[in-house]
Amino acid sequence: MNVELRHCVDVVQQYALIHCNVSFKLTHNKRVLLQVPKTTNTFANIVAIYRRPVARQLIAVNYSVPGIEIMGFISRPSFTRAARDLQTIFVSGRPVKNQLIIRAVYKGYANLLMTGRHPFVLLNVRVVPEHLDVNVHPAKREVKFEQEDHIYKAVLEAVKSTLTEQAEIPDVAAPGKRNVSKDASKDSYKDASRSTAKTPLVPYAPSYGKDSYKAGAGIKPLLVRDRGEQYEKTQISHKKEFVMDRQEMLDNGESASPGLPQSSSGRLPRMRIIGQLLKTYILAETDSALILIDQHAAQERVLFERFMEQYKDAAMTVQQLITPIPLEVSPDEVVAIEENLEFFSRLGFGLEEYGTHTFLLRTTPQMLGIPFTRELFMDILSELKTAEKSTTPALQKEERIILKACKAAIKANQELTLPEMNKLIAELGACMYPFSCPHGRPTIIRMTQYELEKKFKRVV
Template sequence: MPIQILDQNTINKIAAGEVIERPASVVKELAENAIDAMATAVTIEIKDGGISFIRITDNGCGIDKGEIPMAFLRHSTSKIKSVEDLMCVRSLGFRGEALSSIAAVAQIELITKTKEAFTGVRYVIEGGKEQNMEDIGAPDGTTFIVRNLFYNTPVRRKFLKTATTEAGYVSALVEHLAFSHPEVSFRFINNGQNKLYTSGNGSLKDIIYHVNGRDIATNLLEVSAKTQDIQISGFIGKPMISRGNRTYENYFINGRYIKSNIITRAIEEGYKGYIMQHQYPFTALHFTIEQSIIDVNVHPTKMELRFSQNEFVYDFVLNAIRNTLSGRELVPEVRLSRSENVPVNKTRPAEPFEVKRMAAEAEKDKKNSTAGLTAALAATGHTLRQAYVSDTIRPKQLREDPAEYKTTAAIEPSAAPAARPPEAPVTETLQKSASPAPEQLSLITPDDTASIPKPVLVGQVFDTYWIIQFEDKMFIMDQHAAHEKILYERTMHRLESGSIDTQIIAPPVILSLNMREKEVVSQNIDIFTRLGFEIESFGGNEYKVTGMPATLPSLDDRELLMDIIDSLMEEGGASSKPELITQRVASMSCKAAVKGNMRMSFAEAQNLVEELMNADNPYNCPHGRPTLISMSKYELEKKFKRIV
C-alpha cells in the first residue's frame, strides 16, 4: 500500500481515541474549559452514564460567534500562542484537541453568549461536520449538549462499561473538580436526580464534608508548608480514618487533578508508623508549584506530569506530612462495642474459642446422637484428620462410602479434601437422632476406640504456629489461616442453606458515604443482605446499619463494612455475583479470625484443631495459603544426621 496523507476526519477519530476514552473524558474536558472561562457555577448533567446524553452549563465568558467554527478545529486554542507559553501554562487546557475530538465521535449542540453580545448562538456539529448555526436568546455563558457518544464508532462504544459504572466514573471526576476548585459551585445531576451540590464559598473543608461525610470532616489535620518553588495547603486525615485502597488519596497541582508516583510515595512514607500496612490515608492537598520545574505536556489527558527535581519534591512533601502528624493528639476515640452495650444473643452459635460452651453443647449433642466413633472403622492405620472425625456423621454416609475410612495416607497440605455434606438444620438433626441406629454401627464398641492414636499438641512458637505430634509426623498449624478457614466454611454452609443469622445492633452504625460508595451499596444490596447485613438509607449521604452477621466474632462493624465496600469499588462490578459473595465471605473471615502474634491457650488450640479437621478442605485458607505443613520423623532425623 502506498504512503498517503490521512483525511481530516480520520485524523480526528484517531486523536479522539487518545483524548476521549469514555463519557467521563468528555465531562473532564468541557468542565475544565468552563473553569478556564472563569465560570463561578458549573452544572453537569448526564443520562445513561453519559453515553446517550451529557449537558454542561457554565456562566463563564462565552465564545464569540466568529470563533465558534474555529474552536472545533484541531489544535485551535485561546490558552497559548507559541511554544514558549508551554513553560508557563496556568490554564487546565492548552492542547486544542478536546472539542475536535469530541465532535468527531458524538453529536454536539453548543449554545453560547458573551456578555457583550445582544443574542446568543446555537451551533450544531455531528461527526466533525457542521450542521447548523443560528442566533437564539440565551443567558451569558456556555452550554454543551453531547448526545450519542461513539455513535459512528461502534467498536469503541462496545467497550464501554454499563451505564451505572460509567456514571460512577463521572461522579468521581466531579468530586475531584469540586476538591480542586472550591471557589466554583458545582452541581451534578444523574438521570434527573441531584447527586452533588457545592456552594462555591472557597472552603475546602465544606467540600470534604459534602463529599465524604461527617466522620472524615471531623478527623482532619490542616497542612500548610511553603518553600521557594512549592506551596502545600489542604487537609490530611488522622490515622484512624485510613482505608483499604488509595481512593481517598487526592492531591491537585496548580488546580489540576494529578497522579504522581513521587507524591504518592512521599505521602505514604510520611504516614509510615502511624497506620497499618496495606492501609492508605485520606488526603486533600493543593500544590502550587512553579511552572519552571514541572512539565504537564506529557499525555493528552494531562493526568501525568514530570518534575525536574524529583528528590526535592519528595523530601518536601514527606517532611510536610510528618511535621503535620508529629506532636498531634492522635489517640482514637473508643466506643462501646455491640457486645458491651447490647445483651448477648442467646441463640447465637458458639464460636471456636468458647471452650466451655462448646463442651456443653457437644455433651448435649452426644446424648442425642446415634453415631459412634467412625474413625474406629479404619483397619490399617490412621491419619490426623481421622483422629478428629466428628461423631455426628450420618449412617447413610457410612453405608455409601465405607472405603473412605480405610485409607492409610497421612495428611499432606496438597491432598484433596474429603467431601462432607452441608450441615443439616438443628430440627433435622434431632429428628434423625431419634431414629434407631443401623446394625453395622452396633459392631463398634468402646474398647475399639482405645487403638486410635491421639494427636499430641506440643506447644506454640512465635505466638502464631502450633506444633502437633501425630504418630511419626510433626504438623505445624498456622492459627490465623486455620481459624479463617473455619469461619469461612461455617458462613458458606449457612449461606448455601439460607440460614445465616443476623444480629441486631443498637444503636445502629451510621455510615457517611460518597457518591461512588452509595452506588456500590445500592448495586450490591442483595449481597450485603445474604451475608447477614441489614442496611438502609438514612437520608442524604448517610446509611444506617442495623444488623451484622451473627456468625462472626465481635468485630469493628464500621471497619468491616467499609473494607467490603472498598473492595467492591476496586472490582468495579466486574465479578459475577457468586464470586463476589465468596470473596466477601473470605474477606470477612480474614478480618474476624484470630491473628498471628496472638497467644492462645492449649484448650483453645485443641478446639481449633478439632474444628479444622472437620472442615471440607482443612488444608488451605480461603486465599490459598496452607493451614498445615508436615515433617516426618524420618526427615527430621535426616536433618540431624541420625540417618545417613
C-alpha cells in the same frame, strides 16, 4: 450506565474538593447525588463530601520550599482504609494520577501504617509552570515534573513534618464522640484550605544539600531495648509453666483428645494435640512427625469456606443489631451501596437508607461472631469499590468481600483450650482446601522424626 455514573460522581467530587469558591450540584434521575455550596475553605468541602466521621481524623498540611507549595489534608496514622479510595492528588489545581507523589506520601508514613492499610490523602502540589509538563496524556490526567527528585523530597518532608508535629497519644473515646485537638482548630484548617491561586510561586534554584533530607529525620523509630536479662529472669521464674514432662503432655492430650478421628475429607492424619505455642500455633504429633498448625490461617480457611457456602446457597444467618449503626458516606459511596443493596443483603448486611448521605446498618452476618463497627463496614465497602474496578470474573468480587470480613473476624493471639483446638482441627479437616488459607499461606506444616533427629545431629 452504572460505571459512567460513578465516573461522573468521581470527577465532580474531585473538582468540588479543590474549588471551594464554586458551588457544585450533581443530579441523576431527579435525585441529588452531590451538592456542595460555595465555601471559604477546603475543609468545609471535605465535610460536605466525605462527612464528619472522616473529616475529624484529618490533619492540615501546609508546607513550602522555593518553587514548590504543598497544601491539603492527610489522615492520622490511626485512620486508614483497606483500599486507596480516599486519595486525591492535584498538581496546580488539576486532578492527576501520579505515582511519584503517592510513593513520597507513603514514605512519609514509614513505619506508621499497618500492612495493607491506606491513609486519606488530599494534596495540592503547586509548582511553577515552567517546571511542569501537562501534555503527557491526552486526558491531561498525567503530568511530568522537570525535577522529580525535588518534588519527591518535598512531598515526603511535608507528610513527615506534619505527622511529627501533630503526633499525639490517641484518646480512648466512645464511638462517634468528637475529639477536638489542636490540629482541628478553625485557623489551621483555614490556613491549609486557603486558595493558593493568588500566591505567586517563585521559580526555584534547587538548594537541597545532602543534609536537607537526612535519613531518619522527622518521625523516629521506636527504640527496642535488649530484653536478654528480662528473658533470663522470666525463664527462671516461670520455668514450671513452660517445662512439662513428656508423659504429662501426652496424658493431657489424650484426656482431651484420645486421637482425632480421620477428617471427613480424609486429608488430615490422626494426631494428638500437645499444646499451643505463642498463642498462635497448635502443636500436635502423629506416630512419626511433629505437626504445626497456624490457628489464625486455619480459622480463616474455615470461616471463608463456610461463608462462601452460605452465600452461594442464599442461606446466610444474620443477627439483628439492638442499636443500628449509622453510616455517613460520600456521594460515590452512596452510589456503590445503592447498586449493591441486594449483594449486601445476601452477605447478611441489612442496610436502610436514612437521609441523603446516611444508611443504617441493621443486620450483620451471625457467623462472624464479632462486634461490628462502622470502620469494618467501610473497609468492606472500600474493598467492594476496588473489586468492581478490576477486570476479574464476577465471582472474584464476592470472594474478596467475604475474605475481608473473615479476616476481620479472626482474633490475634487468642488462647485456646484443648477442646477448642480439637474442634478447629476437625473443622479444618472438613474443608475442601485445608492446607492453605484463602491468601495462599500454609495452614499446616509437618516435621518428620528424621528431620528432627537431623536438627539435633542424631543422624547425619
